[in-house]
Amino acid sequence: MSRDHETPTEADTSHLMASQRITVDELAVHLSAIDLRLRQLARAAELPATPVELADTIDSLRGTASTVRELGERMTTLARIMDGDIPLRPHLPQGDPWGTAALGTDREDFGGPAVIPTQWQLLRLATEGQRDAESGRETTTYPKGMEGVPRSVLLSWESKAAAARRRRERDAAVTREVLLITCERCGAGSGEHCTTAKGWQADQAHVARQREAELRVDERLGYLGDNPVAVHA
Known part of the structure; x- marks a missing residue:
């Protein structure tokens, strides 16, 4: 059987990315496309071919679209952070290092070292980094903060x-x-x-x-x- 006729599965993701792994920028664009498609479906559902009141479904589609849009905007911000466009604070709130500086360290209050920051850590580091930049305090960027992390660590990491x-x-x-x-x-x-x-x-x-x-x-x-x-x- 030709693959063209196979039923798509959750694991069929190659069409979503240009290389072997998806970028955060690609995630943002896909989410934007899904947001638009959901809003289009909501608009089309206002006048179905066979008259039936779909108000609840329309509201649900628009609510889901709003959630997807927020996710896309968050991914866009993260993509800019990862490209180095946004200044970051060099350390986490409790003073713990992240990225390359966290290699070989431990965090007693939160478990292991933050070599690979979470999205929420990066967003907070960006908020605080922008304030630091305005005040003339030291900041860094994601590329600088991650420079030196062994490639083996980056390739072996998974969510x-x-x-x-x-x-x-x-x-x-x-x-x-x-x-x-x-x-x-x-x-x-x-x-x-x-x-x-x-x-x-x-x-x-x-x-x-x-x-x-x-x-x-x-x-x-x-x-x-x-x-x-x-x-x-």
């Missing part, structure tokens, strides 16, 4: 959302793999769940069977224990 999704995918794969393995403890075969000594079926597999399934899946996916060895494109 919490990506890590959580890959963990769910891994766990689902283990659940499927368990049923392909014969359990040495209770004798459950392919497609069968483990059973107790009394013959009761259980959702939880015996430890050895579960362990074997996890080892197989982790080897296929590139996991080492609970941690992914490589971040897939």
Whole structure:
């Protein structure tokens, strides 16, 4: 079957970006396009071909469009920050460093070092950085603050959302793999769940069977224990 006739899936993202990873600027433009399309749908729904009152749907479309527009505007600001157009404060509110300066440090109050800042940290750093610039205090930019962060760190980093999704995918794969393995403890075969000594079926597999399934899946996916060895494109 030609790929042109395949049903698109959530993982089909290559058309959204010019290279292997999407830029924040590309995110902003796509969100702007979605905002416009939602508002167009709301306008078209005012006069459907078959008369029916769609006021609630129209309001919902316009409300969603407003939310999407806010997201797009935020991504636009972040894109400008990342391009170095907006001055940033060189440190976080509690004085903790970020970017290259955070390498090898720790933050007792908030966990690990902020080598890769969050969007909210960057937006706050920008707000405070603009005030500092107006007052003549020292500022920096995102490119300067991140200069020196090893490329290996940048390439191996993934968002919490990506890590959580890959963990769910891994766990689902283990659940499927368990049923392909014969359990040495209770004798459950392919497609069968483990059973107790009394013959009761259980959702939880015996430890050895579960362990074997996890080892197989982790080897296929590139996991080492609970941690992914490589971040897939």
